[in-house]
Amino acid sequence: MFHKILIANRGEIAVRIIRAxxxxxxxxxxxxxxxxxxxxxVRMADEAHCIGPAASSESYLRVAAILDAAKRAQADAIHxxxxxxAENGEFARAVREAGITFIGPTPEAMEVMGSxxxxxxxxxxxxxxxxxxxxxxxxxxxxxxxxxxxxxxPVMLKAAAGGGGKGMRQVARESELRSALExxxxxxxxxxxxxxxxxxxxxxxxxxxxxxxxxxxxxxxxHLGERECSIQRRHQKVIExxxxxxxxxxxxxxxxxxxxxxxxxxxxxxxxxxxxxFSNVTRDFYFLEMNTxxxxxxxxxxxxxxxxxxxxxxxxxxxxxxxxTQEDVRWHGHAIECRVYAEDPxxxxxxxxxxxxxxxxxxxxxxxxxxxxxxxDEVSIHYDPLISKLAAWGRTRAEAIDRLRRAxxxxxxxxxxxxxxxxxDIVRDDEFIDAKLDTGFISRFNERRQRGxxxxxxxxxxxDARATxxxxxxxxxxxxYTEKQSTLLTNHRGPQSKWKIAGREAALAASRMRxxx
Amino acid sequence: MxxxxxxxxxxxxxxxxxxxxxxxxxxxxxxxxxxxxxQSGSSVLLRTSGGKMFDCRVEGKALSGETVDVFVGxxxxxxxxxxxxxxxxxxxAGGHADGTARIIAPMPGKVVRVxxxxxxxxxxxxxxxxxxxxxxxxxIKAPKxxxxxxxxxxxxxxxxxxxxxxxxx
Numbered sequence: 129m130f131h132k133i134l135i136a137n138r139g140e141i142a143v144r145i146i147r148a149x150x151x152x153x154x155x156x157x158x159x160x161x162x163x164x165x166x167x168x169x170v171r172m173a174d175e176a177h178c179i180g181p182a183a184s185s186e187s188y189l190r191v192a193a194i195l196d197a198a199k200r201a202q203a204d205a206i207h208x209x210x211x212x213x214a215e216n217g218e219f220a221r222a223v224r225e226a227g228i229t230f231i232g233p234t235p236e237a238m239e240v241m242g243s244x245x246x247x248x249x250x251x252x253x254x255x256x257x258x259x260x261x262x263x264x265x266x267x268x269x270x271x272x273x274x275x276x277x278x279x280x281x282p283v284m285l286k287a288a289a290g291g292g293g294k295g296m297r298q299v300a301r302e303s304e305l306r307s308a309l310e311x312x313x314x315x316x317x318x319x320x321x322x323x324x325x326x327x328x329x330x331x332x333x334x335x336x337x338x339x340x341x342x343x344x345x346x347x348x349x350x351h352l353g354e355r356e357c358s359i360q361r362r363h364q365k366v367i368e369x370x371x372x373x374x375x376x377x378x379x380x381x382x383x384x385x386x387x388x389x390x391x392x393x394x395x396x397x398x399x400x401x402x403x404x405x406f407s408n409v410t411r412d413f414y415f416l417e418m419n420t421x422x423x424x425x426x427x428x429x430x431x432x433x434x435x436x437x438x439x440x441x442x443x444x445x446x447x448x449x450x451x452x453t454q455e456d457v458r459w460h461g462h463a464i465e466c467r468v469y470a471e472d473p474x475x476x477x478x479x480x481x482x483x484x485x486x487x488x489x490x491x492x493x494x495x496x497x498x499x500x501x502x503x504x505d506e507v508s509i510h511y512d513p514l515i516s517k518l519a520a521w522g523r524t525r526a527e528a529i530d531r532l533r534r535a536x537x538x539x540x541x542x543x544x545x546x547x548x549x550x551x552x553d554i555v556r557d558d559e560f561i562d563a564k565l566d567t568g569f570i571s572r573f574n575e576r577r578q579r580g581x582x583x584x585x586x587x588x589x590x591x592d593a594r595a596t597x598x599x600x601x602x603x604x605x606x607x608x609y610t611e612k613q614s615t616l617l618t619n620h621r622g623p624q625s626k627w628k629i630a631g632r633e634a635a636l637a638a639s640r641m642r643x644x645x
Numbered sequence: 646m647x648x649x650x651x652x653x654x655x656x657x658x659x660x661x662x663x664x665x666x667x668x669x670x671x672x673x674x675x676x677x678x679x680x681x682x683x684q685s686g687s688s689v690l691l692r693t694s695g696g697k698m699f700d701c702r703v704e705g706k707a708l709s710g711e712t713v714d715v716f717v718g719x720x721x722x723x724x725x726x727x728x729x730x731x732x733x734x735x736x737x738a739g740g741h742a743d744g745t746a747r748i749i750a751p752m753p754g755k756v757v758r759v760x761x762x763x764x765x766x767x768x769x770x771x772x773x774x775x776x777x778x779x780x781x782x783x784x785i786k787a788p789k790x791x792x793x794x795x796x797x798x799x800x801x802x803x804x805x806x807x808x809x810x811x812x813x814x
Contacts, residue, residue, distance in 0.1 A: 537719040599672040601715040601722035602650045604701035606661040609726050610646055612707045
């Protein structure tokens with residue numbers, strides 16, 4: 129087993145990894161940028177090394193600086209966490225070449241999965257379903273028409289060089305195809321200087337469901353079931369659940385087997401996640417991509433399966449076989465996680481950096497908070513605004529929601545804006561409670577939230593309570609105001625302090641005594 | 646202290662008086678008597694005479710015309726206070742420094758004690774009258790030093806919020 133693990137990360141995930149190190153009697157080594165010198169992950173580590181200025185390109189992304197710190201600390205392994213260098217094949221290779229164990233898959237597996245087209249090809253070779261479509265650019269309208277007929281409408285036209293929704297057109301029927309193709313091509317040409325467009329079948333009302341897999345160096349592969357990640361904002365996951373509210377054991381088995389096939393195809397080692405799109409209409413699933421690292425949302429899988437994924441990662445990296453087999457994996461209850469970001473939900477989710485002046489973290493039955501901050505800490509503009517992940521476990525989804533609602537109401541963060549108020553509304557939303565989930569959930573929810581509908585009708589009693597609360601808010605503000613005025617007034621009057629007066633009297637008395645002698 | 650508050654698009658007339666831990670407030674005619682406990686930094690615990698608790702936190706600069714963020718439990722309110730006195734000048738706080746000061750009943754109640762006589766001299770901050778409301782006794786203090794020129798309160802009398810109980814000159 130390792131003696132020292134260097135954690136090439138910061139924030140909540142660095143804290144999470146430090147905790148696993150402590151469990152395993154391994155000494156955790158932190159790295160930090162100049163602006164993180166007093167951060168929680170630094171305070172919790174046994175030793176810490178500065179790797180550069182605040183900007184991550186000059187610190188947490190600097191391979192040489194991190195390797196240098198690892199050598200100085202004589203660390204025998206490096207855990208990359210997620211983000212930063214976690215899926216960087218060159219970093220994994222440099223770590224290996226320095227004679228240090230990289231806690232993660234091989235750089236070769238990372239590089240295959242890092243490219244969308246290579247990953248898609250690997251999935252096809254492994255016999256996993258992929259979204260049907262043309263892999264090459266369309267050469268003519270006739271070719272587009274034939275492909276669309278073959279896959280079935282609706283279809284999506286996508287710019288080969290695309291991104292950000294440019295050069296994308298959804299086509300519902302053949303009569304719309306010609307003009308949509310021309311529009312997509314000209315848009316692609318002006319946006320990317322490349323008019324190549326390909327065609328894919330549209331997955332209607334898709335859910336985002338991913339499978340957690342694990343593999344060791346002895347050829348054992350297991351899956352730990354799915355996570356439902358359909359609640360996304362701008363392709364960023366916001367709420368994750370385990371299991372999916374679909375809770376279909378046959379679907380879980382089929383998706384798990386597909387995920388393991390893909391992992392085997394690249395001789396995967398360690399923790400990995402295979403993401404799928406699932407159609408609510410046809411109930412088919414399609415390979416999307418594979419993340420070759422620990423996921424942000426791993427706690428929901430831990431809560432439901434009882435395994436410690438970081439501990440398992442470390443064991444596997446040390447050459448041990450997996451501590452469990454596929455038959456040992458059981459799913460007990462339901463877990464839901466909210467990503468608490470330093471963002472203002474009432475102002476287009478703008479980042480809200482600043483000092484955390486007040487912090488009250490919820491706890492109690494079924495609650496887990498994975499945080500990277502403490503009161504007084506500064507949320508820096510330089511890094512991801514994730515400050516904590518709040519997860520709730522219950523025997524049923526309904527019980528998990530009850531606990532999550534309670535914990536969200538207990539959670540208080542002062543000094544900065546957070547996404548907590550947004551989550552408090554989601555856990556009270558009927559569509560969420562009824563698990564009507566697909567990737568369009570957030571945009572529908574935002575509309576309901578802005579219109580003020582969807583919020584359950586309030587009883588007269590509750591309305592009275594709200595009106596009182598509003599008056600109390602005004603009173604609290606007025607008290608703060610009078611308090612402020614009286615301190616301002618005292619300051620204006622100058623030295624009024626009784627201590628000062630007493631001090632002056634004592635000094636006078638002393639001088640009188642001296643003069644008297 | 647009389648203030649104007651804006652909250653959730655509403656304009657409210659606010660009057661708040663604080664005597665130690667006792668807070669009396671009138672918001673657009675709705676009257677509250679509260680106990681303010683455990684005030685530390687930005688947070689204060691407000692308790693009604695009926696025992697209802699409100700865990701409050703105020704963030705931001707509590708100045709006239711500024712908006713502060715108020716949290717009552719998990720609920721957030723943006724409150725803007727305007728002090729009509731601040732629109733004129735500083736130094737007016739605590740009554741008219743060189744004129745008269747009126748002692749006003751902060752809320753309806755019963756006069757249970759009168760500690761001064763007409764014509765008597767009082768120091769600033771000295772207790773003048775005690776009014777009982779919602780089973781709490783509230784001592785009203787002299788805002789300035791001077792002579793009690795008017796005394797409208799007698800023990801046992803019922804008074805309304807806003808009544809002038811005494812004038813100090």
